[in-house]
Amino acid sequence: MNNRIIICTGGRLGDWIHSCISPGDRLIGADRGALFLVQQGYKPDLALGDFDSVTSDELALIQANSGETITYDPIDKDYTDTELAFRYALDKNPAEIRMLGALGTRFDHSLANVHLLKLALEKGIPASITDAHNTISLAEEGVTSLQHNDYSHVSLLPLSEEVTGITLRGFAYPLHEATLRIGQSLGISNILAEPVGTITVRTGTLLVIQSKD
Template sequence: MSALIIGSGSNLDKDIFVLENLNIEYVICADGGLEKAEKLELIPNIIIGDLDSVNKLVLKKYLDMNIELIKYPSEKNYTDMELAIEHAIEKGFKNIILIGATGSRLDHTIANVMLIEKYYKKGIHIQVIDNNNLVQIVVNSIEIINKKDYFVSIVPITDSIEVVSLIGFKYPLNKVNVKRGSTLCVSNQIINEKGTIILGKGAGLVFISKD
């Protein structure tokens, strides 16, 4: 089971949310993510943040439903998203899904994506999902189901990764060392029912994306 954290970034289409068939047990709204929860017809377990970007009428609606609220000052050392992740971990969740984590603010988007790496080192698996992308980490190996019109990219987050094998991909690789900053593994495609990425060393972010 997973915790779902809804941030104040881009909206997620309800159809995509349903199709992903996410196994959600606990829902956290990080500030303005509360309005996205309303659009997805989700009732959060808790609202967390400094409340600087939340619609006050929507907030009142959920507070009237006795939804728990943890309010932080606007001047703080962590983003609302990271505070929400910390809360999910305190609740015992090791699988966390972020939506509303990407958007027009590139600084927030990159910071949220990099949380995947930070928390993986603490034993927490995080996925970032929006209308065009699913981002997660790969260490050792990962199997990906083929989705029509989607591309798969691997971006090294260690000094290098050793791609032992890409199985089921249009552009296969075997025993290739890919350095951090390389674009060699960007925009590949799965041509079988599924694709398998096998790494001998290092870690990378896997982007499953469509235009």
């Protein structure tokens, strides 16, 4: 049985989301992301947020087409709507969490959403952010495998101050026991040269960005 949670939030969204959603996925819509899911013909299992970015009629539409709706006061809350959805998903201990619409014009929100991936990493739950041009995940101690797909470039950036022992296999530009520190661009725009590439990390947390123009 599928045990994956898809979170749709209010950043950049489009028809590309259909390729990211599979039968059996549990759908969570955060604020305007819930409206987008409904407008695209989906029935979110849960819609949550302060819903300050939708009209009262749009909220009524969300409520009528969602399995459950949880509303929060826009002032009396400590987390963004996306983080509320992400923490809810973590509590369900899913096999995977995927966020759609988590990148947008608000860089502060985009960066905060990238940081949420660390919460899942700490619990051993695979998590990623996907949009039309990028898929973003984290790697830390051990070996991470990447499949060759439509995202042609792979960039590695340190999320911790330093990442050591980085070894790449199956890439056009291999690394062996390399160290990346914040402020370096050594890991930008690599390419998978084989169907599967591996990233080995000894210490630290690495941001893995697969992208296409």
